[in-house]
Amino acid sequence: MGRILALALVCLTLTGCSVLPYPREMGDMALLRTMGVDREEGGLGVTVSTGPRAKGLQGEQEKAMVLSALRPSLSSAALALQALSDSYVFFGYIDQLLLGEELAREDVVPVLDYFARDVELGLGAQLWVIREASAREAVESGGDQGVESRLSTLRTDGEMGVAAIARTAGDVYSDLLEQGASYVPALVLSGSDGSTLTEGGYAVLKEGTLVGFLDGDRARGLELLAGKPSADVLEVDLTGGVATVRVSKAVTVCSLRGDGVLEITCRVSAQLVERPGTVSDGELEQLRQALEERELERVEDALGQLQQWQCDCLGLGAKGSLRSPGVWREVEEDWSSLFAAQTPQVELRAEIHR
Numbered sequence: 001m002g003r004i005l006a007l008a009l010v011c012l013t014l015t016g017c018s019v020l021p022y023p024r025e026m027g028d029m030a031l032l033r034t035m036g037v038d039r040e041e042g043g044l045g046v047t048v049s050t051g052p053r054a055k056g057l058q059g060e061q062e063k064a065m066v067l068s069a070l071r072p073s074l075s076s077a078a079l080a081l082q083a084l085s086d087s088y089v090f091f092g093y094i095d096q097l098l099l100g101e102e103l104a105r106e107d108v109v110p111v112l113d114y115f116a117r118d119v120e121l122g123l124g125a126q127l128w129v130i131r132e133a134s135a136r137e138a139v140e141s142g143g144d145q146g147v148e149s150r151l152s153t154l155r156t157d158g159e160m161g162v163a164a165i166a167r168t169a170g171d172v173y174s175d176l177l178e179q180g181a182s183y184v185p186a187l188v189l190s191g192s193d194g195s196t197l198t199e200g201g202y203a204v205l206k207e208g209t210l211v212g213f214l215d216g217d218r219a220r221g222l223e224l225l226a227g228k229p230s231a232d233v234l235e236v237d238l239t240g241g242v243a244t245v246r247v248s249k250a251v252t253v254c255s256l257r258g259d260g261v262l263e264i265t266c267r268v269s270a271q272l273v274e275r276p277g278t279v280s281d282g283e284l285e286q287l288r289q290a291l292e293e294r295e296l297e298r299v300e301d302a303l304g305q306l307q308q309w310q311c312d313c314l315g316l317g318a319k320g321s322l323r324s325p326g327v328w329r330e331v332e333e334d335w336s337s338l339f340a341a342q343t344p345q346v347e348l349r350a351e352i353h354r
Helices: 001-017 072-081 102-106 109-115 135-140 148-156 169-179 217-227 281-308 318-322 325-341
Strands: 029-032 034-040 043-049 054-056 060-062 066-071 088-090 096-100 126-130 183-191 196-206 211-216 232-238 240-254 262-276 345-353
Touching: 034 102, 034 135, 043 135, 043 211, 060 126, 066 072, 066 135, 066 217, 072 088, 072 109, 096 102, 096 109, 096 135, 102 126, 102 169, 102 196, 102 211, 109 169, 126 135, 126 169, 135 183, 169 183, 196 217, 211 217, 211 281, 217 240, 217 262, 217 281, 232 281, 240 318, 240 325, 262 318, 281 325, 281 345, 318 325
Parallel strands: 029 088, 034 096, 096 126, 126 183, 262 345
Antiparallel strands: 034 043, 043 066, 054 060, 183 196, 196 211, 232 240, 240 262
16 A cells, blocks of 8 residues: 555656546555466466455455456556456556466566566566466466465475575566576476476576476575575484484585686585484584585586586676686686586585584
């Protein structure tokens, strides 16, 4: 409500009007929270959802409103959505943007460009790619309660093993403009009825187009390279039983050698959360080595796949330029091919706290 009033006051100040233009009660508005965009035959399919809506003086809730329109462009689809509701459809509260895989394989930039230019939307929405399904299916999976609460949980609750790195439309748009590549958390529809959204790794974009997904250990490797690991555990058999270590932090530093080869140092911190009695110093060292081996393999697997795609979606070269700006100036123009051809030097160090 405060945001709407602020916008209205700005309009009043700029236009010199004596009354607010087109005043509306909150109950007359459908405040959209989620938008899904798909490439379909005949144009772009746009699906929007409000989430549960308050009704009446007692704040009773009525079911979420879901609207869909298929038009040649996003602008015409947005206008069509207005005609489908008895309430005024307001796009200014959209904070979740879902893109279907088919659209991502074509080009995501026009959608991000539309969000950047539209006065109501902006680039602050959390961005997701829906894997092996449409964005419409994902939006509709929330049923009467809407999909908004599920998306909020997926974005913030690392304990559930979901994608740890939240990405806004602005984050991805900036990456694509500056370095030509980016990554986006992906979701899949699972469950017996295909109605539950779960983590699906990361979609990797090059020049605005989806080139593939990193999932499983490769997704965890990407998180380590980004310095943002998700909640993850390692279980190791010791003499007295199984010990469990939980990764809590990662710091990754990049530099460039004179020949343009990446040198990557990743420091991983973990906590010993379960132990079979007393863990000796020797057993703690065994745990540390096991953690180093696993995390190093993950990082190298993720790097190897990104090299196959010639896609430095994390901007590792640009990060290395902070330490070697002169080297970066020499290799920046040909970085994609140089990145793909080299063997990065990776050092991973782990420490475990009792």
